[in-house]
Amino acid sequence: MVLKESCGRMNEPIEMNESTGTGKLSLKVFGVGSAGCNIAEHLQKSGLSGAEFIAVNTDSTVLSRNGVSHKMLVGRQTTGGLGAGGEADRGRSAIRENADDIEILCQNTDLVFVLAGLGGGTGTGAAPIIAARAKEAGALVICFVTLPFELEGRRKEEQAKEGLSDLKKSADGVICLPNQKVFKLIDESASLVDTFSTTNEYVAQGVRAIWKLVSETGELNVDFADLRSLIRSRHAQSSFATVEAGGSHRIRDAVDNLVKHPLLEEGKVLSHAEAVLVSISGASSLSMAELTRLTEQLHRHCEKAEVKIGANIDDTLGDQIIVTLIAANSEEEEETIAPIEVQSAPAGSAIAESEALDTHVEEQQEFPTAAPSPVGKSWRRRGKKNRAVHPQLPLDMIPKGRFDKSEPTLYKGEDLDVPTFVRRGMTLSVG
Amino acid sequence: MFNIIPRIFSEKSQIIVGLEIGTSKVSAMVGELTESGGLTIIGGGTAPSRGVRKGEIVNFEKAEEDIRAAIVKAEESADVEVGSVYLGVTGAHLRSLNNRGFNRVESAEHEVSQADVEDVLRSAKAFNKPSENTVLHAIRQLFTVNGQSGIADPVGMKGNQLELDVHVVHGVTTRLQNPALAVRGLDIDVEELVFSGLASSLAVLSPEQKENGALVIDMGAGTTEYVAYCNGVVRHTGILAVGGDHVTNDVSYGLKVSTHCADSLKKKHGSATADGALHGKSISLPNELGLQNKQINLDHLHKIMHARVEETFQLIDAELDFEGLHSQIRSGVVLTGGGARISGIKKLAEEVFELDAAIGTAGSHNGVKGLLDDPENTHAIGLVNYAAIRSRRSRSKGWFSKKAVAA
CATH class of the missing domain: 3.30.1490.110 (Dna Ligase; domain 1)
Structure with missing residues (x-):
């Protein structure tokens, strides 16, 4: 029943927005799989002007419950509308049935966002193909994906990794939010619903920020062409973070928060970034000096990167500024770099302290800030210090049994004392 | 009395002893080397080892006791007095x-x-x-x-x-000296320290196999050593501090049974191949407490063991590939040590290395048949072998130098 009813409406072609000629950008947002559809729904509710939302799923029940304006049930032959069962292969074959429809949908579209939760069947399998087809149709494709929580198991993680590498091949840019990192941003006791809605909100923030950046004309404009040149051809995995700050030290606070942001791996992402896109929104009180300081400080954190800054004025913000940063990393930089200077944590606060003494001289921050701070710190903060990497210690319990107290058998970074089947993520089904 | 007679006739034969201080057992093998170079294994003794982890001594006192027990047994079995040994050493630091x-x-x-x-x-x-x-x-x-x-x-x-x-x-010098120290503490001289993987390879390989290229994997309880021969010479050796203990530990963790129980499950019902033929089959485990019998899923047991052994082989295989030796090993893989007793391990090795595999014993030697046929004894017998080669070489060298003087 549900199947028939929903299918009737779902695959109606969406009227094309012939906007490419008119100079206004057209955006289509695909929510793929259950997680993707939820994010799309969330985005649509919170409002994203000028975007068309399409929910794509293999599970008709989930799809019919979704509130997104356009829906598309894919893979009716493969899955019968019953979902992909967590298998990326089924997700892939499902979307192949409808791949041409996707391409038709994406014609005359400038920008396509693909939202998906990697690790499951539909999201992992279908998103890369949708991205590829949308790209073929001529759109710039940016994927926003979440990686599964650790508790969801090794298999999902592996599948998600595969999906991610597929996506990197097919999309212009991939912005990835590892759910596990969201834990650091929310209260430990947050409910399940809250946790998921937080992750949805984070993805939504990223989508909004990029869209805002390119669709609205700001005072310092970053346009679609900039975005395109920044992420296209880099095949990169990007990270993003949004921070808000207010008060008289808002720029400094914003940068500090960005550097400490868990989604940017405490500044590690910044120091390895190849390209950084920053968008700042504030009321008309936003001064040129503030922008200069922001640029200057960011340059210091990402020395290797090409930094692009966009600014727009939003008088509803009052005292607050919102800074959104998207950092594109090149593939090779993923190797873990040994921590350079471990005592770097206080560096941020050192700046804060020193600058706090000196708020009235905004323009000449360099000299006065150095003077009041302790001698050892004042000159070092300009160097590598702020780019230091914080090592993360593994905290999970490893079943090592009788080898608990003996010297660990490390082989290429892997502890061989931990049972192989645990490391390989093999499941031993009951029965 | 009977044993003395041959010694009267071949007075110049030499007694050499190989001692292995292993993770699961201490084993001493006694060999007799005649003047003409013939080697016979005349006896041996083993004792369970309690003071060793991953091939290295962690409890000195217990290790000393176990060494003494093994030596005493060997002395009884061969009717000799052990004055010095060739000592096998291993450890992740090599x-x-x-x-x-x-x-x-x-x-x-x-x-x-x-x-x-x-x-x-x-x-x-x-x-x-x-x-x-x-x-x-x-x-x-x-x-x-x-x-x-x-x-x-x-x-x-x-x-x-x-x-x-x-x-x-x-x-590491100090870690190499520890086992020697334990032996010397018992008033027994250590002639030489020998890498245990090398010793095992000497016991199991024939000269043809060395010439054609062979890989010997000695999977002990605490460590797995491997030695690759190409064109008759040792080209690569290595050690992984992974062995039978790890298999037991994995089983114990995966099936939630005691280590002791996991060990006996591994020996009685274990297999290194998991083909799914046993899917759903289980055995019930008797327990001493009179509680309900625990059901052990054999398929799981095999899967756990398979994963561990396969991984170990894959690591060795990757190492061989890295060294570029894969194509030079033509006579195949020889498995020895206690790990060679795991059923199906031969098949697994053939799959992983894509080479012929065989279980290696010291069967080609002369001596007490029961000792020679056990793959667990290859290490200590190999030590005796090493000593024999050493002593033959020094003799021939002596002969050489004499000839040089005469010329």
Whole structure:
């Protein structure tokens, strides 16, 4: 029943927005799989002007419950509308049935966002193909994906990794939010619903920020062409973070928060970034000096990167500024770099302290800030210090049994004392 | 009384003892080497080991007790008194590499002499090693004389540039000395320390196998050693501190049974191949407490063991690939040590290495049949073998030098 009813409406072609000629950008947002559809729904509710939302799923029940304006049930032959069962292969074959429809949908579209939760069947399998087809149709494709929580198991993680590498091949840019990192941003006791809605909100923030950046004309404009040149051809995995700050030290606070942001791996992402896109929104009180300081400080954190800054004025913000940063990393930089200077944590606060003494001289921050701070710190903060990497210690319990107290058998970074089947993520089904 | 008779007739035979202080057992093998070079294994004793983890002593006192027990048994079985042993050593700290030594032949006729060979060997042993390490072995590979490579023995050849490739095994000095210290504490001399993987390979490989290239994997309880021979010489050795104990530990963790129970499950019902044929089959485990019997899923048991053993083989395989030796190993893989008893391990090795595999024992030796046929004894027998080779070589060297004087 549900199947028939929903299918009737779902695959109606969406009227094309012939906007490419008119100079206004057209955006289509695909929510793929259950997680993707939820994010799309969330985005649509919170409002994203000028975007068309399409929910794509293999599970008709989930799809019919979704509130997104356009829906598309894919893979009716493969899955019968019953979902992909967590298998990326089924997700892939499902979307192949409808791949041409996707391409038709994406014609005359400038920008396509693909939202998906990697690790499951539909999201992992279908998103890369949708991205590829949308790209073929001529759109710039940016994927926003979440990686599964650790508790969801090794298999999902592996599948998600595969999906991610597929996506990197097919999309212009991939912005990835590892759910596990969201834990650091929310209260430990947050409910399940809250946790998921937080992750949805984070993805939504990223989508909004990029869209805002390119669709609205700001005072310092970053346009679609900039975005395109920044992420296209880099095949990169990007990270993003949004921070808000207010008060008289808002720029400094914003940068500090960005550097400490868990989604940017405490500044590690910044120091390895190849390209950084920053968008700042504030009321008309936003001064040129503030922008200069922001640029200057960011340059210091990402020395290797090409930094692009966009600014727009939003008088509803009052005292607050919102800074959104998207950092594109090149593939090779993923190797873990040994921590350079471990005592770097206080560096941020050192700046804060020193600058706090000196708020009235905004323009000449360099000299006065150095003077009041302790001698050892004042000159070092300009160097590598702020780019230091914080090592993360593994905290999970490893079943090592009788080898608990003996010297660990490390082989290429892997502890061989931990049972192989645990490391390989093999499941031993009951029965 | 009966045992004394042969010794009266062959007075000049020499008693050599190989001692292995293993993770699961201490084993001493006694060999008799006759003047003509014939070697017979005349007895041996083993005792369970309690003071060793991953091939290295962690409890000195217990290790000493166990060594004494094994030596006493060996003395009884062979009816000899053990005064000195060749001691097998292992441990994750051992490293190996191939190195090349150079030497200029200085004599007037440019004829390579024994002294030149010793000089080049000394030069080959010199390499940039960590200061806390000592060289355990510098195993000769082949000589190159004036660019002509592949020479087994250059003494007497003409040439002025002598090069020698060696395979060097080195390890942390203090950690190498610990087992020797335990043995000396019992008033027994240690003749020489020998890398256990090398010893095992000497016991199981025939000269043809060495010539054709072979890989010996000695999977013990605490460590797995491997030695690759190509063209008759040792090309690569390695050690992984992973062994039967890990298999037991995995089983114990995965099936939630005690270590003791996991060990007996591994031995009685274990297999290194998991083909799914046993899917859903289970056995019930008797318990002493009179509680309900625990059901053990055999499929799970096999899967857990398979994963561990397969991984170990894959690591070795990757190492061989890295060294580029895969194509040079033509006579296959020889599995030995206690791990070779795991059922299906031969098939698994064939799958992973894509080579023929066989279980290696010291069966080609003379001596007490029961001792020779057990793959767990290959290590200690290999030590005896090593000692025999050493002693034959020194004799022949003596003969050589005499001849040189006479000439």
